[in-house]
Amino acid sequence: MIQDFIRQRRSVRKYLARPVDIEIIHSILEAGMSAPSAGNQRPWDFIVVTDHDVIERMSKTGPNSLPAKDAPVVILITGDTSRERYKGYWPVDCAAATENMLLEITRLGLGAVWLGVHPVAERKEYLQNLFQLPSAIHPFAMISLGYTDVDLNNERESRYDMSRVHYNRW
C-alpha cells in the first residue's frame, strides 16, 4: 500500500527547534484550502505564526494549547461569518480544512496537533483579543507543528470499532 497518512496521523506534541521552510507552510495551507465547504463558501483565513513571543501567548489560550509553546510554527484557523452563504456552517468548513492540514503535515513528515478553540467562548475571546480580530473573524482552532523525533512511521493498530457501524437502520 502507498503511504497511508490518514491512518498514520497522530497527535504530536514535541517538536525540534529546526525551522520549517515557507514551501512546507505553503503546501500545508494549500491542502487546507483544498477542503470542501458548504456551497464552496471557503470561509477561512489562516494566521501563520513564527514569532516566538506571539506563540508563547497563543500557548496560554487554554489548558490544551500548552504544546504550542515549543513549536516553531503555530497556525490559527479562523472563520469569517461575513463570507457565510450557508449560515452556521463555518465551523464545519474550518474543521474539514484543519483535518486536511493535519494530513498534509503527516504526508510531509512533520508532526502536529489540533488545539481546539471553537466553541469554547473564553478561548475564542482570548485569541480575538490577542490578534485584535475584526468582529466577523472567529478563531476556530490552532495547529502547532514542527519536525519531530517522534517515530511517525510505526504501524498503528486499526481504530476501527464495529460497534459504531449500523446497516440500513439505527
Add this chain to the structure above:
Amino acid sequence: MIQDFIRQRRSVRKYLARPVDIEIIHSILEAGMSAPSAGNQRPWDFIVVTDHDVIERMSKTGPNSLPAKDAPVVILITGDTSRERYKGYWPVDCAAATENMLLEITRLGLGAVWLGVHPVAERKEYLQNLFQLPSAIHPFAMISLGYTDVDLNNERESRYDMSRVHYNRW
C-alpha cells in the same frame, strides 16, 4: 509526487450502478475513525445505507441531498452527545471524520459528495424521524458515494488563495 488525494478530491454527484464491496466500505469507515477528536472522545456513529428505499428517502432531506438518490451507498454520520467529555465539540469531531472518509474514497478511486445536515434543524429532524434515532444521537452529515465515470485523475488547479494567509498578525 505520490498520489495526492487531498488536492484530487472533488465533489462527485454522479455514480454508476456498480455495487461497492464491503471491504471498500470498511476501509472508508476505518479512515473516518482514524480522525482526531477532542480528548479522543470519538463521538461518532455511522449508518451505512444500501437499501434503495431508504436512500430515496434520505435524498429528500434537503435541497442539497438530491445527488444521494442514485448512489449505491449513502453513509449517515451522527454525533452522540452522551459520549461528549468536551461539550460542543461533537460537530467538529464529526467533520474531521467526514473529511477523512472523503479523502479515503478519493484514494480508493470512487466519487463522493458531502451532504451537509448539521446545523440545519429541519434536516436533522427529518433524519432523526427517518431513522428513529435516540435523543442523544444527532445527524451530522451524509456522504453519497459510488464508482463514477467522472475523471478523478485530471490535474486540478491550485485552490491556494494568498489573500487568506496572514503572518504573525491579522
